[in-house]
Amino acid sequence: MEAVLKEVLRKVKPRSGDAAKLSKVVGELIESVEGACRKLGVHARAALVGSAARGTWLRTEKDIDIFMLFPETVSKDELERQGLAVAREVAERKGKERFAEHPYLTMNYNGFQVDLVPAYEVSDPGMIKSAVDRTPHHQEYVKKRLTAELEEQVLLVKQFMQGIGVYGSEYRTRGFSGYLCELLVLHHGSFKGLVQAAAGWPPGAVIDIEKFYPSELEPRAVFTGEPLVVVDPVDRNRNVASAVSLKSLSEFILACQDFVRAPRLGFFFPRPVKPIGPGDLRARLKKRGTRFFCVAFRPPDAVEDVLFPQLRRTERAILGRMAQSGFQVFRSDVWSEGGLAVILIELAVSKLPKAQARLGPPVALGAEKFIGDHAGSKSKLAGPLVDEGGRVFFELERKETDARRSLSRFLEEGTGFGKDVSGAIGKGHQLLEGAEVAKLFGNRGLREFISDYLSRSLPWYR
């Protein structure tokens, strides 16, 4: 294992040149923010936060988070107005506004993705006014405790998470944030200590570094239903791992189990997915024998953390209606990059029989109305009948026996879709079936996504 980890560090640890470049850029940015504050008469101080400030950034990470810290006496409206004014001044209109909880600004600067975020400087992290106000306290907590050696261990953990596909707390991944990786290293002392422990994590594992709670039972009751609980050392009422889904957690645990058994570089740097061409696409679809639909459209202009929940919500709405109509969904997924969004729906069966059962209420609760509604119906094939559970049912002729037509209708109706996604689909969409999806293979990202989807496996099994 030692040799593998050494090799990983060689690849991911920033070199002195990288660090110097980062330092220079950060210095320029801080100076620029402070200059803008003076110019606009804004009383705020600039501070670098995040992995760049802690020495836990991977060589490939090009994120810089600069906070504009305001005194608590400033109103929320003023903070947003002033923060944005300063940020715009800094970006010289090159940045693009984005919205999280606060409005903040994202821009590209000398090859880095820079976030300029206004926040309150709050002395007690239990009394913050918005989620981002906690960040400087995280910063302080971690910085105090991380030695140079532990910093390296954090790099290993972050690269491992990235390699196995669970790095990032955003909705798209629902995985492990950088801060969470740092805390896990602080708690377990090393990458090795963490993966050995995590290989045996039970469902609902609890980590309480500052021992705020006398036993594991209490945090489990407070953060009920969350698959992993890591109590925030700066706020006992917050679970740092609240974004981690059971899926991501399970993938991490499985990766740890596999890695402990047979360490290799493939966990950190998995083989990339091989993009397939139209011929391969046809062959793979044929081998699966399922019916494969791709709904493609131009996504609404929203950040990923707004877009992806809406895409998932839309996917779930379609799945629910398809299931209700009798079409069993085999697998599905969503994807978006650049100007394209896609919902994949793969069905086990594409053609249903005419006959469908329509279940009514139990006789004891009164079935008169249900029977009256269907007994004289033209579409009746059989019934009324009573099933083994005492419920009345009919067999009726189904209106739509073809999956494509049902899917088309659900897309037109948009019931239960995410709001902006519903609007975007309403403006126009393509419903592609089977190998037709190759029409969109000009989009490299989509081609990779489809290639991955069709023979997907956990990255370290590729």
Add this chain to the structure above:
Amino acid sequence: MEAVLKEVLRKVKPRSGDAAKLSKVVGELIESVEGACRKLGVHARAALVGSAARGTWLRTEKDIDIFMLFPETVSKDELERQGLAVAREVAERKGKERFAEHPYLTMNYNGFQVDLVPAYEVSDPGMIKSAVDRTPHHQEYVKKRLTAELEEQVLLVKQFMQGIGVYGSEYRTRGFSGYLCELLVLHHGSFKGLVQAAAGWPPGAVIDIEKFYPSELEPRAVFTGEPLVVVDPVDRNRNVASAVSLKSLSEFILACQDFVRAPRLGFFFPRPVKPIGPGDLRARLKKRGTRFFCVAFRPPDAVEDVLFPQLRRTERAILGRMAQSGFQVFRSDVWSEGGLAVILIELAVSKLPKAQARLGPPVALGAEKFIGDHAGSKSKLAGPLVDEGGRVFFELERKETDARRSLSRFLEEGTGFGKDVSGAIGKGHQLLEGAEVAKLFGNRGLREFISDYLSRSLPWYR
């Protein structure tokens, strides 16, 4: 309602000629049993029991139950041996042996179906040695209380039950026995009183004529899970309605609701099912669009109450294995008459895609073996992957995508089938698909069964 009931009575009440004929036959049988007892030196007395003895037989009912009552001092082996010897002597080898709890003998005699049943004469019905020993006590209880007027009400109830298809406590029907009908009339005072009350029966209704229990709660706890509880007035620990399934009970309740709303003869004498020909068969199958299989074989030589549970068990086993293989069953049924037994399996879908998901254990419980079993498999299409519930899964190529081949294999294997039915199917069976079933339409009963199945409804809605 009165006019309807009067008309029903005119049709079902035995005429004086019928009663005289029954009397004569019963007299001959009793004499014959007693003569046989004397000849063989058996100490038992003959007694007529059942509806024929109580004046509650329908004109169409041609059943005579004669009990041979033995003193309790006779051993069970002796009772069986002597009882059978007497019965055989009576039947002069014309009868056929049948088995219920005791061996008893059934024979045809002058147009009647006669059961000769050996039983113990037990003074306390709570201390009986076998289920049939209770019958003479039921006889006594009912006979004491039924007036001529109430006898007519019982005839109405029995004909109503027969018309709506829930008369008989045997496994094939799982409905209401004659004795149960009599108790319901005793409790509610009349046919009208019963149907009005039953229209409002809640799930788990309790009737305790002798008020053995202080409240309804106690019998509900004793007979937990039984849809209808009618405490036996001669044995507080027995539910006379224990054979009544939730389905039969619900059908009865629904019929009562419908009848109270609009009384008509159709409840008592429903329109018969119209037997269809091969052309109609094809048209109806096409309209349903399902895939329809008929497994036909020569049934094992067993009474209905042994055969039908085995047929149902076999049906369930096939359904379970089909579902496991991904074939969703739409409806199914079993049937047998004379020398033919049939299991119908109607599928929503007949062809499955190659791809199938194989779900493994949750990661936290250890998925190493599961992954090892499939990761290198030739049939692997995708995986290992982790689902939202934290369980590992693969997508594999299905071996059998066609329902007919799967069904054939399950029939050959016979796993979980009823024992005798499994043997019978093993000896030889036909697997007919769709309109092929018309090959068996020479069997009138089967033709009626299939005709009914394809557009089945509750009899009073025909």
